[in-house]
Amino acid sequence: MASLEHHGLGVSAGIAVGPVARLAPGPQLPAHDAPVADTAAEARRATAALEAVAADLEARAATAGGEAADVLTAQALMARDPMLASGIADRVTGGRDAPHAVDAALAEHRAALVALGGYMAERVADLDDLRTRAIAHLLGVPMPGVPDPGHPFVLVATDLAPADTATLDRDRVVAIVTERGGPTDHTAILAKSLGIPAVVACAAAAGLHDGDELLVDGGVGRIVVGPDRAQVADAQRAAQELAARRAGSHGPGRTADGHPVRLLVNIGGPADVDSAGVPGAQGVGLFRTEFLFLDRATAPTRDEQEALYREVFTAFAGRRVIVRTLDVGADKPLAYVDQPDEANPALGVRGLRLARRDPGLLTEQLLAIAAAAAGTDAEVGVMAPMVATAAEARDFAAVAREHGIDRVGVMVEVPAAALCATEILQHVDFVSLGTNDLAQYTLGADRLAGELADLLDPWQPAVLRLVAMVGEAGLAHDKPVGVCGEAASDPELALVLTGLGVSSLSMAAACLPDVRATLAAHTLEQCRALAQLALAAPSAPDARAAVHAAVRGEGAAVASG
Amino acid sequence: MSERLVKVGSRVGLHARPASLFVQAAAAQPAVVTIGRPDGDAVDARSILGVLGLGAAHGDEVVLRAEGEGADVAVAALAELVASDLDAVQ
Numbered sequence: 204m205a206s207l208e209h210h211g212l213g214v215s216a217g218i219a220v221g222p223v224a225r226l227a228p229g230p231q232l233p234a235h236d237a238p239v240a241d242t243a244a245e246a247r248r249a250t251a252a253l254e255a256v257a258a259d260l261e262a263r264a265a266t267a268g269g270e271a272a273d274v275l276t277a278q279a280l281m282a283r284d285p286m287l288a289s290g291i292a293d294r295v296t297g298g299r300d301a302p303h304a305v306d307a308a309l310a311e312h313r314a315a316l317v318a319l320g321g322y323m324a325e326r327v328a329d330l331d332d333l334r335t336r337a338i339a340h341l342l343g344v345p346m347p348g349v350p351d352p353g354h355p356f357v358l359v360a361t362d363l364a365p366a367d368t369a370t371l372d373r374d375r376v377v378a379i380v381t382e383r384g385g386p387t388d389h390t391a392i393l394a395k396s397l398g399i400p401a402v403v404a405c406a407a408a409a410g411l412h413d414g415d416e417l418l419v420d421g422g423v424g425r426i427v428v429g430p431d432r433a434q435v436a437d438a439q440r441a442a443q444e445l446a447a448r449r450a451g452s453h454g455p456g457r458t459a460d461g462h463p464v465r466l467l468v469n470i471g472g473p474a475d476v477d478s479a480g481v482p483g484a485q486g487v488g489l490f491r492t493e494f495l496f497l498d499r500a501t502a503p504t505r506d507e508q509e510a511l512y513r514e515v516f517t518a519f520a521g522r523r524v525i526v527r528t529l530d531v532g533a534d535k536p537l538a539y540v541d542q543p544d545e546a547n548p549a550l551g552v553r554g555l556r557l558a559r560r561d562p563g564l565l566t567e568q569l570l571a572i573a574a575a576a577a578g579t580d581a582e583v584g585v586m587a588p589m590v591a592t593a594a595e596a597r598d599f600a601a602v603a604r605e606h607g608i609d610r611v612g613v614m615v616e617v618p619a620a621a622l623c624a625t626e627i628l629q630h631v632d633f634v635s636l637g638t639n640d641l642a643q644y645t646l647g648a649d650r651l652a653g654e655l656a657d658l659l660d661p662w663q664p665a666v667l668r669l670v671a672m673v674g675e676a677g678l679a680h681d682k683p684v685g686v687c688g689e690a691a692s693d694p695e696l697a698l699v700l701t702g703l704g705v706s707s708l709s710m711a712a713a714c715l716p717d718v719r720a721t722l723a724a725h726t727l728e729q730c731r732a733l734a735q736l737a738l739a740a741p742s743a744p745d746a747r748a749a750v751h752a753a754v755r756g757e758g759a760a761v762a763s764g
Numbered sequence: 765m766s767e768r769l770v771k772v773g774s775r776v777g778l779h780a781r782p783a784s785l786f787v788q789a790a791a792a793q794p795a796v797v798t799i800g801r802p803d804g805d806a807v808d809a810r811s812i813l814g815v816l817g818l819g820a821a822h823g824d825e826v827v828l829r830a831e832g833e834g835a836d837v838a839v840a841a842l843a844e845l846v847a848s849d850l851d852a853v854q
Contacts, residue, residue, distance in 0.1 A: 273780075273784070274780075277780055277784040277812065280788070280812045281812050281813055284811050284812055284813045285808055286808055286811035287813055312813045312817065316817065319816075319817070319819040323816065323819070326780065499849065500849070538773075
C-alpha cells in the first residue's frame, strides 16, 4: 500500500516512527437509568466517585508541577464543588441513577460556562474531562486516557486534556498527533518542554487507527501513514544528521560560507537569564518588560525598573540586549492607566500607542533602561512595539535618544510598518519583525483563535512577502533587520528568512542549537534560493514542503546553486 | 448579617486561578459566604463552578454576604481577597 502524507502544525521539532495508539474514548453512558433502591446511598456513590477523581487529579498535580499543577488543582476543586454535589443529589432524588445525575448536573454547569464564552472555553474542557473520569469510575470501566500498549507508540487524539498531558512518559510516547489544537495550547507547550515531537491541528488524525504505522516530523508538521522503508530510513538519517550537526555546532551564527546571522534569545525577565545562557547566544533579541508592569496597583518606580534591567544587562555583559518597551493594551489592562473598554483590543491603544495616553510611563522606562545600561558592559538597545508609521518611529527614536539611549529600533508587526520599512529605517538603527503579530494583522486572524491556526502560519506567502520587503529595505539602508517571533525558531524557515535579508534571529533558548546547526550547513546563496522557492509557493503548506524537499536534498538544483 | 460590595481586582477577573484561590479561602472561613452580582442571584463562595459562572471581569462589582457567627470576619477576609490582584499571588 502506498504511504499517505498529511500535514498539520509542527509545534515540537523532532522525528519519530511508531505504531498509533489512540487516546481511549470516554465511557458510553447507558441509554436508560438503572433502578435506584436507596437514593441516599446512590447520591453518596456519586459523591464518592467525584472524590476519587479529585484525589487522583491532586496526585497528578503533585507530580506535574508548574502551570499544569494549577490547572489540575482547579479541576479537583470542581470535582468537590458543593453546588455540583447538591445538583447531583437533587437529580438522584428525582429518580436518576448516579452516572446520569453526574452527567446532567455537569451539563448544566458546562452550558453556563459556554454561555460566558471567551476565557471560559478552557474550563469547559476541564469539565468534560471530569465528566468522563467520574462516569468511568461509576460504571466500573477503565479510566480513559493515555493508553499503555506495552511498547513505545505515537499518541493520537482529538485533543488532549491537561490531566493527560501533564504526566506523559516520554520513553513510551515517541510523538503526539492531535486533530485540534494550536501553536500555543497546552499540548504544544508541554510537548516542547518534554522534547516529544508533536503535530497539532492535523485533520487527518481523525482517520488514524490503533496500530497504524506512523512517521511524525514535528519540525515541519508532517505525518506519513504507513511510511515505506526508504522514508523511514531517510527520516532517521535526517534526525541523526541533525543530532550530529547540533553536537558539532558552536559559536556565533553563520552560514556555511561565513555570512553572519546573529543568533539571540527571547527572555521575559531576570528569571529567564539562566536558561538563556546557551553557549553561543549572542545576546538578547527580545527582552519583554511586561512582567514589571502587570499585576500591580501602581506603576513600577524608576529605581525598581533600573535594578531589574541591570540584573539582565549584567548577565549579558559584552553581548547585545534589545529591550522592548512596555507592550500592553486593552486586553492586558493596567490598574494605573486609564483605559476604556475597547471592542477590538488588538486594534486599540496597545504597545507604543499607550504613550499617547500616558507619555510618562514610556519616558520613565527609557530613563531606567539608560541608567541601568550606563553601569554595565552590555550593548543595550530599545525597540518600540506596535509601530505603524514612519512618524511614530521618528518620534520614538527622538524620545529614546533624548533620554539617553544610543541604539533605537522599532518592531515591525503590522503590515503598514513593513510597507513603509524604507521610511522607518531612515529614523531608526534597526527593525525587528514580530512574525506572530505580523501574521495576525496581515491575515486578519486573531492570534488566540485556535481554529484559525492555519492562517497564522508564518510560512504564509503574504507574511513572507512582507518580510522580503523589510529585508530589502534593510539591505538598501545597510541596517539590521531581525526576527523575534515564532518564525525564527523554525530551522528551515530560518534559512528562508536569512535568504530574505534578515540579519538576526531571536528565539526561545532551547531552539537555538538547531537553528545554528541548520544555518551552518547552508550557504547564503542556498538560503536565497530557498527564499525564492518559499516566495513562489501558492500556500503556506506548499512553501514549507518545497523548502523541506530542497533542504532534504531532493531539490538538487538548489544544492548545486 | 454582614455584607460588602467589592470591585474585582484580578486582572483577568474571577476566572481559573483567581477563582481557585478565592474558593479555597472561602472554604476555610468560619461562616458560609455567598457571592453574587449586585442585581443577580448569589452563589456559595465555596463553589468554583458557581464563582466561574458569575463571569466577573476585572473592575466588576460583586456582593459578599454571610450570616451568623463569624460572618463579619469571613466577609472582610474574602472582600480583601476579591479586591486584590489574585493573579499576582505566587
